[in-house]
Amino acid sequence: MGDKVSAGGRLLVQFARGARSAAYQLGAPFDYVFRLMNQLDQYPPLHLRRHVGGMNAGFNGPGYEIVAYLRLLARLRDGDSLWDVGCGCGMLELALHDLGWKGRLIGTDIHKPCIDWAQGNIASRLEGHRFVHMDIYNDAYWRKGTLSAREWLDGFGEREFDVVVAKSLFTHVLPDELDVYLKGICERLKPGGRALLTFFILSGVQQDFATAGRNRLSFRPYGDDGRCSIRNPMAPTAAVAYDEQYLLDRLRAAGFRIDGHTIHHGVWTGSPEGLSFQDIVVVEK
Ligand SMILES: C[S@@+](CC[C@H](N)C(=O)[O-])C[C@H]1O[C@@H](n2cnc3c(N)ncnc32)[C@H](O)[C@@H]1O
Structure with a gap:
C-alpha cells in the first residue's frame, strides 16, 4: 500500500515538475528581454537558472x-585547478570569472541542458574552462542517464585537483551515491587538496533548534537503516540531510583527513550564527 501511494505520489511530482518547466519556458521571452536590458545576458536562461534553484x-x-x-x-588561489561537481549551468563559474579568478576549471553535472549551455556560453569564452556531462541515471534530475555514478567516475580521467567544490549537490544525493562521490572526489585531489562541500547536517545543535521550532526545513528519517533523512517522501532527493557523525565517518572512509575538518553550520537550522544557508564542510585529503 505504502509503495503504491509513493509510486502515485512520485508520478504526481513528475507531472508537477513538467508543468513547472513548461511555465518557465513560457516566461523565456520576457526573461531574455530583461537580461538584455539589464546587461545580464551572460547569464543562463530562466529555466536553467530555476533548475539550479538560483x-x-x-x-x-x-x-x-x-x-x-x-x-x-x-584556500583557492589563482592558477589552481578546480572541479565543480554538480555545477548546474555555471553560476559559480560566472562569479569566479567576474571576481577575477583564473585557473583550470572542470564543471560536471547530470543535467545535460545545463552542461550544453555552460559549454556553449561559458567554456567558449573563458580560457581553461570545460563542462562535462555526467550521463548518470537519476529519477529526479536525469532520467535519460545510462550509467551509474561509479561507472561514470571510472571513465572520468581528470585528476590532481587543488580544490573540489560541490555546492547544493549532496543535499540531493542519497547514501549509496554519497559514498561513491566522496571517494571519487578524494581520489582526484592532490595530497593536501581541499574539498568544500555543502550539506544539511543533523546534529545536537540542530536538534535543539528543531525542538524550539526554529528549523527552517524539517526532515524525517528515510528508509529503515537510518542513514539519511529527507523532506518529502514523494521526492526523496529534493532535499536530503545527514547525521553529523555518520557524515564524518563516510568522509573518513572516503580517504579524507577528519582531524583537519571544519563544519561551518548554516542558518537553515534557525541558528543566528550560521555562515551560509546550508552547512559547509571543508576537508583535506
Ligand atoms: C541546487 S543545484 C546547484 C547547482 C550549482 N552547484 C549551483 O550552485 O548553481 C543542484 C545540481 O546538482 C545536480 N544533481 C542533482 N543530483 C545529482 C547527482 N546525483 N549527481 C550529479 N549531479 C546531481 C542537478 O542537476 C543540479 O544542477
Missing part, C-alpha cells in the same frame, strides 16, 4: 558567496 537570492548572490568561501576556507 531564483531566490538575487541574480547570482549564491555564486559570489561561494567564491568568498572557496578563497577563504578552501
